[in-house]
Amino acid sequence: MAANITASAVVEKIRGQAPATWMAGTSEGFECGDGNVNVTGIVTVWTPTIQSLQKAISLKHNLIISMEPPFWRENGTVKTEVSMGAPTTKVLEANSVYQFKKKLIDDNGLVVWRFNENYKALPSNPRLNALARTLGYKDQNTQATQKLASLSAAVYTIPEVSLMDLAKKARDSANAKALRVLGEPGEKVKSVALMPGYVTDADIMAMVHDKNVDAIVCGEACEWEAFEYAEDWITAGWGKGMIMLGRAVSEDPGAQELATWMRSFISDVPVSGIAVGEPFSYIPSHKA
Amino acid sequence: MHISRRQFNKLAMTSCAFAAAGAARPAFADGPMTAQQMVDKISTAMGPAWNPASYRDTFKMGDPNTPVNAVASCFMSTFDVIKRAHAKGLNFVITHEPTMWTDQDFLPPVENDPLFKLKLEYVNDNKMIVWRTHDSLHKMRPEPMITAENKKLGWDKYALPDDAKTYKFPPTTARDIVSQYTENVPTGSVRVIGDPSWAVKSATQCGHGFSQNVEGLEKYDATVSIEVREWETCEYGRDLIASGAKKTMIIGSHESGEENMMKDFPAWFQQLFPTTHIEFIPTTDRLWTL
Numbered sequence: 001m002a003a004n005i006t007a008s009a010v011v012e013k014i015r016g017q018a019p020a021t022w023m024a025g026t027s028e029g030f031e032c033g034d035g036n037v038n039v040t041g042i043v044t045v046w047t048p049t050i051q052s053l054q055k056a057i058s059l060k061h062n063l064i065i066s067m068e069p070p071f072w073r074e075n076g077t078v079k080t081e082v083s084m085g086a087p088t089t090k091v092l093e094a095n096s097v098y099q100f101k102k103k104l105i106d107d108n109g110l111v112v113w114r115f116n117e118n119y120k121a122l123p124s125n126p127r128l129n130a131l132a133r134t135l136g137y138k139d140q141n142t143q144a145t146q147k148l149a150s151l152s153a154a155v156y157t158i159p160e161v162s163l164m165d166l167a168k169k170a171r172d173s174a175n176a177k178a179l180r181v182l183g184e185p186g187e188k189v190k191s192v193a194l195m196p197g198y199v200t201d202a203d204i205m206a207m208v209h210d211k212n213v214d215a216i217v218c219g220e221a222c223e224w225e226a227f228e229y230a231e232d233w234i235t236a237g238w239g240k241g242m243i244m245l246g247r248a249v250s251e252d253p254g255a256q257e258l259a260t261w262m263r264s265f266i267s268d269v270p271v272s273g274i275a276v277g278e279p280f281s282y283i284p285s286h287k288a
Numbered sequence: 289m290h291i292s293r294r295q296f297n298k299l300a301m302t303s304c305a306f307a308a309a310g311a312a313r314p315a316f317a318d319g320p321m322t323a324q325q326m327v328d329k330i331s332t333a334m335g336p337a338w339n340p341a342s343y344r345d346t347f348k349m350g351d352p353n354t355p356v357n358a359v360a361s362c363f364m365s366t367f368d369v370i371k372r373a374h375a376k377g378l379n380f381v382i383t384h385e386p387t388m389w390t391d392q393d394f395l396p397p398v399e400n401d402p403l404f405k406l407k408l409e410y411v412n413d414n415k416m417i418v419w420r421t422h423d424s425l426h427k428m429r430p431e432p433m434i435t436a437e438n439k440k441l442g443w444d445k446y447a448l449p450d451d452a453k454t455y456k457f458p459p460t461t462a463r464d465i466v467s468q469y470t471e472n473v474p475t476g477s478v479r480v481i482g483d484p485s486w487a488v489k490s491a492t493q494c495g496h497g498f499s500q501n502v503e504g505l506e507k508y509d510a511t512v513s514i515e516v517r518e519w520e521t522c523e524y525g526r527d528l529i530a531s532g533a534k535k536t537m538i539i540g541s542h543e544s545g546e547e548n549m550m551k552d553f554p555a556w557f558q559q560l561f562p563t564t565h566i567e568f569i570p571t572t573d574r575l576w577t578l
Contacts, residue, residue, distance in 0.1 A: 047523050050530035072498070072520045072527075084517050087499040095502060097524065100531035171578050180477050180575050198519070201389040205401050223515045223542035223573075224364065229389040229403070231574070232367040236406055247518035279518070279526035280479040280539075283577055284470045 005268045007063050007111045008035030010042065014115070017265055018122055026117040027078040031069050032102075033111030039063045042271040044258040046251035048112055050101055052274045057108050059272055064112045065258070067119060067251065070105065071098055080116050082198060082222070119258065120152050128152045130257035131196045131250060134174050135217070141191065153195040153203065155213055163187045163215060163241040170217060176249040178280040182227070183234050183241025189214040196250045198222075201229040208239060216242040219250030246278045323380050323417040324352035326359075326561065330421070333560050337427035345424050348387040349408055350417035356380040358565035361554055363547030365418050367407050369569050374414050378567060381418045382557075384425065384550050385542075393420075425549065432556075434493065436548035441472050453493040454508065462486045462536040465510055475544035477575040481525040482510075482536035491536075498524065501537070510536040514545030543573040 007030070015022055041061030045052045047068035056064055069075065073086035092098050105112065120127055137156035164185035171179055193207040195218040204226050207213060221227040221244055230242040252275040259273030331338040339345065348365070360373035365383035373381050388398050398404045411418060425432055434453045438444045446455035457465065463484035470478050491510035494500040498520040504511040505528060516522065516539060525537045547570065554566040
């Protein structure tokens with residue numbers, strides 16, 4: 001590759017595309033490697049799994065742009081994720097998986113740059129729009145969505161469908177084999193609040209306040225917070241269902257869209273979007 | 289409208305001041321006990337497990353001085369559980385988990401939420417009371433959650449004598465352990481990371497914590513978790529396997545993995561209040577998969 005562009009220069013180019021929304025003091029930065037490294041190719045990915053790093057190595061791409069940090073914990077003072085208690089640095093550094101992954105990154109000279117808050121704030125909103133496109137939701141209800149500018153979420157009007165068929169379509173189009181559903185399968189759904197990623201009960205309150213939403217489609221919800229809120233919302237007769245796609249599959253389309261977007265202003269090196277897919281190996285079929 | 293924390297608590301528990309005054313007032317000799325009087329007796333009986341400073345183990349809705357007709361014990365005081373308790377004439381709901389959808393319960397912006405107002409109105413209109421018992425229950429010995437789970441799973445016989453949440457199995461496969469779990473756990477939601485053919489000789493219950501899961505997976509062949517964060521614990525599990533380890537993670541649902549303890553609670557309660565009617569109301573997570 002004859003190109004000569006450093007990792008820092010790539011970050012500057014990204015920043016230059018979104019000057020109006022760019023925020024300082026975020027969780028973002030170089031997690032591994034160094035901004036002075038010459039970039040041979042770029043991989044965009046939701047979370048830099050070992051398999052996605054191996055893929056990057058096979059593509060000879062050395063810059064990884066990911067929304068999540070590589071070692072499953074946020075080391076900086078700015079936290080964007082909910083953690084249920086990470087191990088200490090000492091415990092983590094003694095861990096065999098940490099060592100395996102660290103060696104893979106170091107031996108192959110990979111650079112990992114975390115892109116999170118400013119990615120979520122991009123005016124083109126790849127995180128939301130790419131997931132909506134994957135799921136086939138087209139008609140954004142702008143009136144319902146307007147108030148939610150701070151969330152990468154929107155309400156979509158869809159042709160009436162049963163909750164069961166909505167779930168099947170989501171499973172097939174997002175390859176979300178482990179998705180989980182709350183609500184009566186036969187209920188009819190005409191409007192969907194789409195919320196990629198992890199949602200809090202406050203996020204859901206903001207989305208369903210006007211009672212114009214039949215179903216929530218999200219990535220992940222805590223089973224004593226947003227999940228319970230949805231449960232009560234359904235009991236109240238205000239909502240009909242919630243589909244939890246799984247965190248990874250709700251983020252994959254956005255991460256791939258990021259590569260497409262970057263190719264519009266980076267031609268020096270190849271940019272590849274990688275979908276990690278769901279981490280779950282199988283769902284033992286079971287009915288109580 | 290801005291509501292201060294103090295006003296908010298007053299709104300949620302319609303008569304906090306009355307509750308404080310009521311504590312000093314003697315009960316009518318032959319009248320039913322109030323919820324507050326019952327909690328006083330429960331906390332005394334819990335002994336060293338009781339932590340009066342716990343923000344979790346407090347009244348959540350209703351007037352603590354309300355006379356108790358009958359009691360519902362449940363895993364989670366969902367709106368559905370509260371309604372089913374009311375239909376059965378059980379006006380005191382003893383729940384293990386939150387009522388207002390966060391661990392802290394009274395966390396903004398809940399005070400302005402229409403669903404919160406609806407639920408609160410239902411509790412107040414029907415003269416119900418909701419009290420949470422979480423930290424103290426987990427501190428009792430033997431620990432009631434693991435005791436109940438082992439009984440339910442039939443894993444008592446495999447539990448280590450000094451660590452009841454860790455099991456040594458006769459050598460078997462992950463497939464077999466997973467089916468033992470799913471056959472005994474009433475939920476549509478069990479997700480597995482790992483290969484069904486892998487050998488499993490040991491397992492441990494890891495709850496919600498990422499660090500507990502890391503530690504459990506280092507020491508044992510399989511872990512059983514309920515309600516973990518996917519970006520940390522599930523992604524660690526995926527990487528663990530990609531690094532070459534043949535480990536199995538069974539991820540159940542929060543309710544189905546923990547609620548049996550509240551099924552056992554009435555027997556304990558009945559020793560303290562032999563004449564008060566108490567019933568377990570299943571929370572039933574109603575999750576389904578395709």
